[in-house]
Amino acid sequence: MLKPLALLLALTSLSPAADWPQFLGPTRNGLAAESEAALPDKPDAEPKTLWQKKIGSGFAGPTVADGKVVIFHRSGDEVLVEALDASDGTQRWKFSAPTDYRDSFGFDNGPRATPAVAGGLVFAHGADGMLYALDFKTGKLLWSYDSRADAGSPQGFFGRACAPLVVGGKVIITPGGKRGGKPAGVVALDAKSGEVVWQSVEDEAGYSSPVAYGDPKTPRLLCWMRNDLWSLEAATGAVRHHTRLRSDMDASVNAATPIAIGEGDYFLSAEYGVGGSVWTLEPEDAPFEGAPLARGLFESHYSTPVFADHHLYGFTGRQERGQTLRCIDLNDGKLKWDSPRVPGGTLLMVHDKLLCVTEEGELWIAKASPGKFEQIATAQILRAGHRSYPAYSNGVLFVRDGEKLVAVRLGR
Numbered sequence: 001m002l003k004p005l006a007l008l009l010a011l012t013s014l015s016p017a018a019d020w021p022q023f024l025g026p027t028r029n030g031l032a033a034e035s036e037a038a039l040p041d042k043p044d045a046e047p048k049t050l051w052q053k054k055i056g057s058g059f060a061g062p063t064v065a066d067g068k069v070v071i072f073h074r075s076g077d078e079v080l081v082e083a084l085d086a087s088d089g090t091q092r093w094k095f096s097a098p099t100d101y102r103d104s105f106g107f108d109n110g111p112r113a114t115p116a117v118a119g120g121l122v123f124a125h126g127a128d129g130m131l132y133a134l135d136f137k138t139g140k141l142l143w144s145y146d147s148r149a150d151a152g153s154p155q156g157f158f159g160r161a162c163a164p165l166v167v168g169g170k171v172i173i174t175p176g177g178k179r180g181g182k183p184a185g186v187v188a189l190d191a192k193s194g195e196v197v198w199q200s201v202e203d204e205a206g207y208s209s210p211v212a213y214g215d216p217k218t219p220r221l222l223c224w225m226r227n228d229l230w231s232l233e234a235a236t237g238a239v240r241h242h243t244r245l246r247s248d249m250d251a252s253v254n255a256a257t258p259i260a261i262g263e264g265d266y267f268l269s270a271e272y273g274v275g276g277s278v279w280t281l282e283p284e285d286a287p288f289e290g291a292p293l294a295r296g297l298f299e300s301h302y303s304t305p306v307f308a309d310h311h312l313y314g315f316t317g318r319q320e321r322g323q324t325l326r327c328i329d330l331n332d333g334k335l336k337w338d339s340p341r342v343p344g345g346t347l348l349m350v351h352d353k354l355l356c357v358t359e360e361g362e363l364w365i366a367k368a369s370p371g372k373f374e375q376i377a378t379a380q381i382l383r384a385g386h387r388s389y390p391a392y393s394n395g396v397l398f399v400r401d402g403e404k405l406v407a408v409r410l411g412r
Contacts, residue, residue, distance in 0.1 A: 020064040020391035023114035023163030025348065028211055029259055030306040032350040032392045037411050039353040043365055043377040050407040051089035055400060058111045061389035062398045062405060065117040068092055069398055071405055072115050072124045074099065079111055081124045083139060089407065093139030101128035101159055112161035114389060119191060123171050127159030131173060133194060143194030151184040152177035156205055157253060163209040167219055167234050170197055174223055176205025186223050188237060200237030203227050207255040213281060224254050224268060229288065231281065243288045247272035256300035261307045261330060269300035271318055278330065293333050298326060302387060306349045311370050313354055319344040325356060327370050336370040346389050355392065357399055360384045381408055
């Protein structure tokens, strides 16, 4: 049985090594490609902004593939997918479509989900439930899927936010609905035609995005929905295992994506009293086994942590009360260090460095070391009040807020 990382590398083998073609990067775990150069221990005092582009609303992060940056945003009553030249921000193409989504809580009106680039196609999933498949070279619409009409997807707290997962020629989303009177919590669509291949899972949508694991010849899906954690056959949608994993509070969400921490093991975390836990998914014929961490040790409100050398790094705590960047040792469950408190943030890892973008619009570069919190650079690169995930490709950080997308040179 291949390790989860080996499977993820196999599934994304069509993308050049330094691309960031989907949510959480080439291996969907927040780690930059191995081919990326290591960042210096003494970064430039002021990182160089290569370019910036005015954009509209939304929390959907950028993706990077084949020299183009794809950004999904909203202007007025339209959603826009744009491909920009990664070197200078010049527009290559633009796609637009109408949207009527309005957030029930007066929050940002989306879109929320980072698009995916695979097999010469772009897949963009809006808060309104529309999934668009576009030609990566031209931006031409090839097909669309309406999860509200076709899967009975409810709006939920903040609209739909699942980042599409492309595996085995299929696009996986988690609309959390019913189609034709049958459960459609998870739906697989043919990537080329948009036809429904299968639908499965009787559960509501959450805000965690699915991942693939196991043997790349017969991969499985790990989907953390609103109520349960599910294991499915990627080819057929057949349910292998599921177990309840959510807060007892109704006004709660599961938002962080499961992260591989070893062969058959995944780390999951949520706020609202759920906390952090390590789940063993192998052997194949055994049920899920979860080992919770100490209460309060790690609680992901919305940001997905990263993992390296048996240490977990990530933002923990409720956004309303402030969060800290935290390092814990998963071998013994011990807290190693905490950063100063901030409203919240997202992060990724480039070899031995953590790149964090806080809700205050600051970029932190810190060492991914369990010894102590060592911040080696900080810079104001965005306005405050945003929580979009960045992308990192060929030494450049691409990150957005609700007004602009910026490209910041960090590698040398």
